[in-house]
Amino acid sequence: MNIQKSFADAAASGVGSLYLVATPIGNLEDMTFRAIRTLKEVQLIAAEDTRQTRKLLTHFEIPTRIVSYHEHNKRASGPELVRLLLEGQSIALVSDAGLPAISDPGADLVKEAIENDIPVIPIPGANAALSALIISGLPTDRFLFAGFPPREKKSLTKWLQEMQGQAGTLLFYESPHRISKTLVILGEVLGDRQIACIRELTKRHEEAIRGTISECIDWFEEHPPQGEFCVVVEGAGGIGASEQPAAVIWWKDLDLAAHVAHYEEQYDRKEAIKRAALDRGLPKRDVYNEVNRG
Known part of the structure; x- marks a missing residue:
């Protein structure tokens, strides 16, 4: 069991704190005052892409030293960052955009920090998935964020089958190069549900394409997709979902x-x-x- 008192433990124990700092997903004005202050006050910033983060630090005149922490070096960098935290240094973890530790290796560092009784403190801010959800027009009371879908058709089909009975709204990310193919398989597995394909959130070309899966497939045939997408899909209890064959909800006859x-x-x-x-x-x-x- 682990009990954390975020703003008392560090001072009492002599260890540093790991701050999870949200960064803009497109518009720099989404950076919060607290995020800027935190990045200035910590001893070190661990970044997924140091080049991208350095641009952000330069814009806000933040002089803090930056180190690399990403999927390919986390096994070596993680223990070193934990060592520095245990010695009393505070570290801010940032991803390329949005909240760190969501669909990125930051989650592993958080786990290591908790295992070593290091306080982990969120500095909230912009998040693409939730931003897409609230403008989708689909239910927001229950949802599942599924991250990035598999690339191969067989794996993608299985991935979607595991979620086809979900009552809540589904959220996932997709690239412009793959979204049309993904939508085709999405329709085959889930039926012609209502969806919203939202791209370039907070940027100049922000756009939301709302309709059924088949309507969105037709749209992209006429309008080649550009920019990174967040796809929001109606859950199994929705209007479009209720038109699917009963067999789609594979477990309905099981106790x-x-x-x-x-x-x-x-x-x-x-x-x-x-x-x-x-x-x-x-x-x-x-x-x-x-x-x-x-």
């Missing part, structure tokens, strides 16, 4: 125990319970208690 057992063929019990809970929109604890009753 809860059989649903969990299906996933246990591929995953351990904890993960199987988690996935069944996500499918059904239930708390994990409820699923756990039900399948372990008696």
Whole structure:
């Protein structure tokens, strides 16, 4: 068990703090006053792309030293950053854009810091997925962020099948070079649901394309996609989703125990319970208690 008091532990223990600092996703005016102050006050900034981050630091006149921390060097850099934190230095972690530790190696550094009783403090700011969600026109009360989809068709199909029964809105990122192909498979697996394809968030060419999957496919045939996309997809309980064949929700005829057992063929019990809970929109604890009753 780990209990963190963000603004007391560091002073009492002599260790530094790891700050997760949000950076702009396009418009530099999205940088917060607190983020700028934090980047000036820490001893070190760990960046996914030092060249990109250096431009940001130059713009806001931030002189703090910067080091590289990314997917390909995290095994070497992570322990070194933890060592510096344990020695009392505070470090800010930033990604190329938006919140760090979401679909990037920052999550591994956060885990290492927590395992070493180092305070991890969020400095909130811009986030592409949530920004896309709130302008999509689709339900926002329940959603699943799925990151980046697999590149291969077979893997992508399986990835989507695992989410086809999700009641909540789905969010994922996609590149302009792949989005048309991804939408075709999306329609094949999930049916012709309502979606929003939102590109260039906060930038000059910000654009939201809303409609059914088939309508968006037709749109991109006439208007070649440009810029990075966040795709927001209606959940299984929506209007478009309800028009799908009942077989799309593969687990509908299974009781809860059989649903969990299906996933246990591929995953351990904890993960199987988690996935069944996500499918059904239930708390994990409820699923756990039900399948372990008696």
